[in-house]
Amino acid sequence: MTIALDPGNTTSTISPLLHGQFIEFLGECIDEGLWVGPDSAIPNQNGIRTDALEALKRLAPPLLRWPGGCYADTYHWRDGVGPQDQRRTTYNENFGTYELDRHGFGTDEYLRLCEQVGAQPWVNVNMLSGSVSEMRDWMEYCNRAEPTDLARSRAANGHAEPYGVRYWGLGNEPWAGGGTMTPSTYMDLYRLFASSMPSFTHSNDEPGMMYPIACGPDGNKPVERVEWTREFFRELASFRQPPISAYDLHFYNWNIDHEEDSSTQFDQAGWRRVVEGCLELEDIIDEQWGLIRAGLSAMPRPEVPQDPRLESVDLVIGEWGNWHRDAFEVRPALRQEVTMRDAVTTALTLDILQRNCDKISMACNAQTINVLNSLILTDGDATILTPNYDVFMMYQGHRGAQAIETPRQDQQTGVYAFASVKNRKLLVDLTNADMDAAVDQTLTLPVDVRVEDMRTLVGEDPHQFNSKQNPDLLRARRNAFDAPIGREVTAHLEPASVNTLTLSLA
Incomplete structure (x- = not known):
C-alpha cells in the first residue's frame, strides 16, 4: 500500500504546452460563452465576458487552439477582421450548431485574448474550402513586421506590432469532416500548403519561426489510426519532404453506447467504464510514437549535403476529453455538465500527458467553455467554473517541472499517482478513482520531506x-496536514477524489 518516489529519478521536462486549451465556434463555446459583444448587458471587456476572462487569466493556459476543429475547414479569416459593423454574416452548420455567425470574434480578438491570458496561439488553417493564397495572407496579417499592405491592415485594426503566431495546423480531421480524405490525398494538399508558408526570416541562414502541424489519425479507430499513420509517413518519405514540425492526434473518451448513462446519471459500471476509457490514451501514445519513429527511420537520405534529412516530428494531441451521449441531444450543441467523474478522468489524462512528456509536446483539452469537457460553463449572465477548472489549477505547478519516474497505480489501493519536482519541491497527484471507498495512501522517499500543502477536490456525491x-458545490479545498519531517507520508483520500500534495525537500 505504498508508492515509492525518488526525486532524483526524473525523466523529462513537462512542457507547459501540455496544459493547452481549445476554443471553437461550436455551440456556445465562443459566441454567448466567451464572446458576448461590446454592447451586451453582460459585463464584458471589449466584448469578452469579464468573468470568463478573469478565470482564464488565473488559469493562464499556455496554449489556446482556434478557430477549430471542424469549423476551421469552413472558416475564411477575412470575415472576422475590421470594424464590427462591417463584418459578414454567414451561417454556422458546424456539428449541430445551426446558428447565424456574425464573426464578432475574429483574428484580432482571439490573438489579443491570447496576449491577455498569456497563451501561445495555435491557429488552424482552412485546407478544405480555403486556398494556399488565403493561408499565406492570414499568416502575413498576423506576423509580417515589414509595412506590407496586410501588415498595414493589421495596424489599422489596432495592432501595429506582429502577433508572432508560430503554431499553424494545416487542416483538421481530414479523415472525416475535413474532407474524408486518404493519407495520400491529404499529403498532396499538405505539401502545397506547408511548402507555401512564409518563413518570416531575413537571411538564408536564419531558421524560420513557423511550426507547421500535420493532421494525425482518428485516435478512436484502433485499426484505422495505425494504417493512417503508416501510410502518412510512407507518403511523406516520397521524394523531398515538405516542412513539418508536428503530427496531431485526436482522442475522445467516448461514452455514447449506453442510453441509461448521461453526463450526470451513471452507475458503478458507467463510472468504471469512463475512468478506464481515458487510460487507453497512454497505449495510443506509445503506439503512435513508435509508428512515427519507424516512419522517420525510412526517410530517404538526400543526394547532396545541402538538403537536410527529416529526423524529427513531434507528436501533439489537438483534442482530448470526455464525450457523453447526451451532448448530442442538447441545444446549444455539445454542452454537457461536469461531475467528479469528468474531473477524475481529466486528472488521469493530464497525468498521462505529463508522464509521457518525452513523447508529447503539446495537448489541448476539448473544449474550454460550454462544450464537452468544459472548464467554464455559462448560463445567461452567470459564469460557472466546473471541477475540471480546479483540476487544471491544482496541476499548474507541474508546468516546466521534471517528471519523476512514478508507478501509474498502486495495485493494492487502486490509487493513481504522478509526481514532478521543481525548485526542490515535489508536486504529487493522487487520484482515488474508486467511486465509493476511501483509502489511506502512503508515499515513501529516499530523502526527508516536509508536507507543505494538500489540496482535495471531492463532492458528497460523485453525480454532483x-x-x-450552486456554483461552488465542487471546489478544491486545502486540507490541514500535520506530519513530521520524514521519509514517509500517508494521506487520506476520499472516494472519487483528486488530490495534490506539495512536499519540500528538507
Missing part, C-alpha cells in the same frame, strides 16, 4: 455538478 444556483 456546479450550477448557476
Whole structure:
C-alpha cells in the first residue's frame, strides 16, 4: 500500500504546452460563452465576458487552439477582421450548431485574448474550402513586421506590432469532416500548403519561426489510426519532404453506447467504464510514437549535403476529453455538465500527458467553455467554473517541472499517482478513482520531506455538478496536514477524489 518516489529519478521536462486549451465556434463555446459583444448587458471587456476572462487569466493556459476543429475547414479569416459593423454574416452548420455567425470574434480578438491570458496561439488553417493564397495572407496579417499592405491592415485594426503566431495546423480531421480524405490525398494538399508558408526570416541562414502541424489519425479507430499513420509517413518519405514540425492526434473518451448513462446519471459500471476509457490514451501514445519513429527511420537520405534529412516530428494531441451521449441531444450543441467523474478522468489524462512528456509536446483539452469537457460553463449572465477548472489549477505547478519516474497505480489501493519536482519541491497527484471507498495512501522517499500543502477536490456525491444556483458545490479545498519531517507520508483520500500534495525537500 505504498508508492515509492525518488526525486532524483526524473525523466523529462513537462512542457507547459501540455496544459493547452481549445476554443471553437461550436455551440456556445465562443459566441454567448466567451464572446458576448461590446454592447451586451453582460459585463464584458471589449466584448469578452469579464468573468470568463478573469478565470482564464488565473488559469493562464499556455496554449489556446482556434478557430477549430471542424469549423476551421469552413472558416475564411477575412470575415472576422475590421470594424464590427462591417463584418459578414454567414451561417454556422458546424456539428449541430445551426446558428447565424456574425464573426464578432475574429483574428484580432482571439490573438489579443491570447496576449491577455498569456497563451501561445495555435491557429488552424482552412485546407478544405480555403486556398494556399488565403493561408499565406492570414499568416502575413498576423506576423509580417515589414509595412506590407496586410501588415498595414493589421495596424489599422489596432495592432501595429506582429502577433508572432508560430503554431499553424494545416487542416483538421481530414479523415472525416475535413474532407474524408486518404493519407495520400491529404499529403498532396499538405505539401502545397506547408511548402507555401512564409518563413518570416531575413537571411538564408536564419531558421524560420513557423511550426507547421500535420493532421494525425482518428485516435478512436484502433485499426484505422495505425494504417493512417503508416501510410502518412510512407507518403511523406516520397521524394523531398515538405516542412513539418508536428503530427496531431485526436482522442475522445467516448461514452455514447449506453442510453441509461448521461453526463450526470451513471452507475458503478458507467463510472468504471469512463475512468478506464481515458487510460487507453497512454497505449495510443506509445503506439503512435513508435509508428512515427519507424516512419522517420525510412526517410530517404538526400543526394547532396545541402538538403537536410527529416529526423524529427513531434507528436501533439489537438483534442482530448470526455464525450457523453447526451451532448448530442442538447441545444446549444455539445454542452454537457461536469461531475467528479469528468474531473477524475481529466486528472488521469493530464497525468498521462505529463508522464509521457518525452513523447508529447503539446495537448489541448476539448473544449474550454460550454462544450464537452468544459472548464467554464455559462448560463445567461452567470459564469460557472466546473471541477475540471480546479483540476487544471491544482496541476499548474507541474508546468516546466521534471517528471519523476512514478508507478501509474498502486495495485493494492487502486490509487493513481504522478509526481514532478521543481525548485526542490515535489508536486504529487493522487487520484482515488474508486467511486465509493476511501483509502489511506502512503508515499515513501529516499530523502526527508516536509508536507507543505494538500489540496482535495471531492463532492458528497460523485453525480454532483456546479450550477448557476450552486456554483461552488465542487471546489478544491486545502486540507490541514500535520506530519513530521520524514521519509514517509500517508494521506487520506476520499472516494472519487483528486488530490495534490506539495512536499519540500528538507
